[in-house]
Amino acid sequence: MPTVLVVDDDPALRLTLRRLLEKAGVEVVEAEDGQEAMRLFRANLPDLVICDLVMPFADGLQTIMRMRRSSPSVKIIAISSGGRSKAMDLLAVARQMGADHALAKPIERSHVDLIVDFCGRGSGGPTPRTL
Amino acid sequence: MLRTIASMRRLLRRWFIGQAGAAGSPPTAAGRPDSAGKPSPASPLENAEQLRALEQRLWRLLMQPAVASTGRVHLLDLGMMRDRLGPGWPALRPRVLAAADAIIDRCLTRNDIRFKTASDDFILVFATLDRHAADLVCARIAQELLQLFLGDDRSADMRVSTAVGVADGQIQFEHAFAKVLLAEARPRPDPAAVRSADGSGAAGSPAMSGPNFHADDGGKVRPVLRQLQLSPEDAGQFSIRYRPVWDIGKLVISTYMGTPVRIFPDGSFLEGAAALNSLTDPMEILRLDADALVESVEILNGLFRNRSRLMMSVPVCFETLAARRTRLPFLEICQSIPDYLRRFLIFELLRFPPGVPTGRLNELLHEVRPYCRWTFMRIEFKSQSLSGLSGNGLSGITVAMPADRSAEARLMEEMNGIVTAADRAGLMICVAGLSTTSMVVAARASGVRLVAGNRIGPPQDRPRSMTRFDWPDLYRDGEDG
Numbered sequence: 001m002p003t004v005l006v007v008d009d010d011p012a013l014r015l016t017l018r019r020l021l022e023k024a025g026v027e028v029v030e031a032e033d034g035q036e037a038m039r040l041f042r043a044n045l046p047d048l049v050i051c052d053l054v055m056p057f058a059d060g061l062q063t064i065m066r067m068r069r070s071s072p073s074v075k076i077i078a079i080s081s082g083g084r085s086k087a088m089d090l091l092a093v094a095r096q097m098g099a100d101h102a103l104a105k106p107i108e109r110s111h112v113d114l115i116v117d118f119c120g121r122g123s124g125g126p127t128p129r130t131l
Numbered sequence: 132m133l134r135t136i137a138s139m140r141r142l143l144r145r146w147f148i149g150q151a152g153a154a155g156s157p158p159t160a161a162g163r164p165d166s167a168g169k170p171s172p173a174s175p176l177e178n179a180e181q182l183r184a185l186e187q188r189l190w191r192l193l194m195q196p197a198v199a200s201t202g203r204v205h206l207l208d209l210g211m212m213r214d215r216l217g218p219g220w221p222a223l224r225p226r227v228l229a230a231a232d233a234i235i236d237r238c239l240t241r242n243d244i245r246f247k248t249a250s251d252d253f254i255l256v257f258a259t260l261d262r263h264a265a266d267l268v269c270a271r272i273a274q275e276l277l278q279l280f281l282g283d284d285r286s287a288d289m290r291v292s293t294a295v296g297v298a299d300g301q302i303q304f305e306h307a308f309a310k311v312l313l314a315e316a317r318p319r320p321d322p323a324a325v326r327s328a329d330g331s332g333a334a335g336s337p338a339m340s341g342p343n344f345h346a347d348d349g350g351k352v353r354p355v356l357r358q359l360q361l362s363p364e365d366a367g368q369f370s371i372r373y374r375p376v377w378d379i380g381k382l383v384i385s386t387y388m389g390t391p392v393r394i395f396p397d398g399s400f401l402e403g404a405a406a407l408n409s410l411t412d413p414m415e416i417l418r419l420d421a422d423a424l425v426e427s428v429e430i431l432n433g434l435f436r437n438r439s440r441l442m443m444s445v446p447v448c449f450e451t452l453a454a455r456r457t458r459l460p461f462l463e464i465c466q467s468i469p470d471y472l473r474r475f476l477i478f479e480l481l482r483f484p485p486g487v488p489t490g491r492l493n494e495l496l497h498e499v500r501p502y503c504r505w506t507f508m509r510i511e512f513k514s515q516s517l518s519g520l521s522g523n524g525l526s527g528i529t530v531a532m533p534a535d536r537s538a539e540a541r542l543m544e545e546m547n548g549i550v551t552a553a554d555r556a557g558l559m560i561c562v563a564g565l566s567t568t569s570m571v572v573a574a575r576a577s578g579v580r581l582v583a584g585n586r587i588g589p590p591q592d593r594p595r596s597m598t599r600f601d602w603p604d605l606y607r608d609g610e611d612g
Contacts, residue, residue, distance in 0.1 A: 009540065034569075053572055053576065054543065054569075054572055054573050054576040055569060056539030056540040056543060056569055056573075057536070057539060057567075057569060058569060059567075059568050059569035059571075059572040059573070060572070061568065061572055061602065061606070062568050062569070062606060065606060080576065081576070089379075089380075089575070090572065090575055090576055093602045096602065096603075097602065097603070097606075
């Protein structure tokens with residue numbers, strides 16, 4: 001069973017993703033900030049990391065950069081609402097910093113399908129529709 | 132009459148000695164019995180009681196008919212100013228009272244007495260001035276306060292009340308408006324002006340040397356303690372430094388924000404408004420603002436001649452622009468800024484009271500706008516409506532993020548609120564004080580384009596040329612978590 005590490009400071013979003021992904025047969029590990037994420041990342045070696053960008057204490061860009069340095073092969077999807085003013089360049093920056101893909105919040109059902117698909121196929125598979 | 136005042140002073144002195152013994156510590160400042168004085172070892176409640184008692188006893192002293200009828204006891208009533216400032220009063224109160232303190236200090240001689248009442252008015256007892264001269268000094272104080280906080284608002288005024296006697300156990304006052312008193316006095320020499328011009332008291336009053344009467348002719352009313360005397364260097368030297376500002380949209384450091392600093396001998400320093408907290412003298416503040424402006428323009432000119440293009444922001448304090456005597460010298464310097472440099476200049480307004488009326492703000496902005504490209508105002512980091520700042524020529528606001536790592540989540544929320552308010556008001560926003568990458572990311576996600584702080588770069592003695600600064604640069608020098 002593939003393992004996904006969900007990193008987001010919003011507990012409601014983590015819960016939603018957990019429910020949807022577990023239904024799809026994926027094991028979910030949750031972290032509420034970048035520091036906890038790094039600890040769980042080393043402990044669980046997940047197949048995929050879904051990482052929010054705006055978080056206190058250790059932001060998503062930094063977390064992605066550290067994870068990529070620690071494991072060049074891990075698949076990482078950055079997620080962000082882009083904020084109220086839609087400063088969407090952050091998602092582009094996330095890709096520049098090592099994320100494989102970037103998704104804009106809110107997370108929709110179709111996004112979950114893509115996540116599961118991406119998780120199962122590996123990096124050689126078809127690229128899901130992303131921002 | 133002199134004997135009457137002398138007798139009152141003796142009574143006051145006796146009272147102070149008693150009060151010092153009772154409270155376990157000397158009064159806050161001799162000659163300045165202040166109802167908001169330093170805490171004594173007693174509990175706040177006991178303190179408040181003691182201060183109330185103090186006020187009552189002072190009133191009783193003043194209530195002696197021989198004192199109250201001399202025309203030397205005056206009440207400076209801030210009520211109209213409170214009404215005028217309306218909901219802005221609570222936020223402005225400390226600034227108004229501090230300014231009133233400073234102005235009164237300047238206008239009273241060492242033999243005069245003053246105290247602040249529990250209702251935030253001021254009682255002034257003049258040692259030597261006759262009623263007319265004392266009225267004028269009070270009117271001048273009122274005028275200066277009004278000018279400082281309400282500008283040239285002609286409908287604003289302040290009431291000066293003069294004690295004329297005692298009836299039914301109450302001091303009887305005669306009231307007059309400051310503007311009327313000054314208008315009536317115009318053909319006559321102004322005692323306040325005479326005092327401040329030659330440093331000696333009008334009408335034979337003793338030389339001015341500050342507000343203290345603890346060291347008056349009659350002896351000391353409290354122990355004279357050894358005072359800490361530091362050289363200006365040891366007490367912290369004022370200067371200006373320049374913070375790089377990152378334009379996240381263009382990925383470039385294109386602006387350097389001039390920020391006042393107070394540098395201590397160990398190399399530590401206070402920055403921004405905190406550096407200026409101890410300053411109350413408008414002339415001293417003007418001097419710092421003028422130095423900052425001249426230095427910044429000289430640097431800007433040097434860069435320009437070397438074909439470097441850079442925006443620079445220069446701090447200007449409210450006190451400098453608020454009063455004519457400080458504003459005019461500052462604007463004279465502004466007029467000497469070459470046109471070709473003005474488009475690279477930003478004025479950042481510091482220490483502006485939160486409740487400053489829109490008309491007043493508009494008037495002050497109008498004065499400096501011709502000499503710069505943008506005007507920013509430094510405001511407190513908290514969610515607030517900024518509608519009062521829009522539509523009067525202000526280009527943007529600067530907020531300094533509090534350095535509280537443990538509160539990042541809350542600060543992010545508050546930042547969102549501030550950015551939303553700035554957006555609604557059509558103002559640009561620059562967030563300073565960012566010391567972690569997470570806050571920079573959060574600022575960008577909120578829609579902020581201009582950021583500054585230790586994470587972007589430390590303050591420097593001189594700005595550098597415009598440089599490219601990309602996201603990896605943000606993470607280059609260590610990862611702060």
